[in-house]
Amino acid sequence: MQIKQIISKDLAEADKFQIGILQPHGKRVRSFSYIKRQYKKHPSLFIACYNPSIAGIVFGFVKRDKVLLGELAVKKEMRGKGIGSKLVQRLAKEAKALGKKEICLGAQPDAEKFYLKCGFKPVLFAQIRHKDVPKDYLHKGFEIEKETNYKDAKRLFIHVKKYDKRLKEKAKKALNAYDVIYLFVKKL
Numbered sequence: 001m002q003i004k005q006i007i008s009k010d011l012a013e014a015d016k017f018q019i020g021i022l023q024p025h026g027k028r029v030r031s032f033s034y035i036k037r038q039y040k041k042h043p044s045l046f047i048a049c050y051n052p053s054i055a056g057i058v059f060g061f062v063k064r065d066k067v068l069l070g071e072l073a074v075k076k077e078m079r080g081k082g083i084g085s086k087l088v089q090r091l092a093k094e095a096k097a098l099g100k101k102e103i104c105l106g107a108q109p110d111a112e113k114f115y116l117k118c119g120f121k122p123v124l125f126a127q128i129r130h131k132d133v134p135k136d137y138l139h140k141g142f143e144i145e146k147e148t149n150y151k152d153a154k155r156l157f158i159h160v161k162k163y164d165k166r167l168k169e170k171a172k173k174a175l176n177a178y179d180v181i182y183l184f185v186k187k188l
């Protein structure tokens with residue numbers, strides 16, 4: 001088993017691999033042409049585990065001083081053997097080598113515990129349509145670290161003392177949010 005940077009000629013295969021696991025039916029989050037452009041800029045953030053064919057991949061995308069962990073997938077039969085965490089460790093090393101300060105991601109619910117085990121800190125991310133924002137949203141018992149306003153919605157980043165998967169539902173109700181997910185952050 002070997003963890004290494006994906007070489008250019010394997011990128012399409014690695015992409016097919018991640019789509020098969022992460023978006024088998026739905027539409028893509030990132031187009032392959034976007035992935036190719038990002039790969040050209042920072043190939044070290046595109047990593048695979050070979051055994052000898054691809055058993056797992058991680059794709060990282062530079063966003064200013066951060067790296068967004070965009071895709072992470074391990075072949076079903078190969079899970080629970082430490083491949084996912086090794087891919088994340090390697091991505092952290094490469095992001096640090098590029099001078100980046102943190103890795104962050106929006107997690108699928110099934111993978112939340114995995115990121116906690118990898119040492120990431122959870123942050124709740126709530127999106128609320130402007131018309132639905134409760135007047136007293138600052139007094140609902142959530143510690144708001146940052147808020148941004150977009151055309152359609154307010155976005156809140158909420159400090160989490162201790163991970164609890166039920167917090168998402170609680171925040172959704174209390175804040176009238178249309179979506180609440182856990183973001184995970186790892187300082188480098």
Ligand SMILES: CC(C)(COP(=O)(O)OP(=O)(O)OC[C@H]1O[C@@H](n2cnc3c(N)ncnc32)[C@H](O)[C@@H]1OP(=O)(O)O)[C@@H](O)C(=O)NCCC(=O)NCCS
Nearest residue numbers: 073074079080081082083084085107108110111113114117
């Ligand atoms: C999430 C995923 C990448 C983990 O890969 P993996 O190779 O199985 O992970 P590891 O073997 O390195 O696991 C590291 C630790 O996390 C735990 N873990 C892994 N996946 C977990 C999960 N889904 N739920 C809870 N714990 C999990 C492991 O038990 C292990 O714990 P331990 O250190 O106490 O033994 C893999 O399950 C996967 O590809 N899932 C489908 C795609 C996906 O959800 N990707 C993430 C999108 S945000």
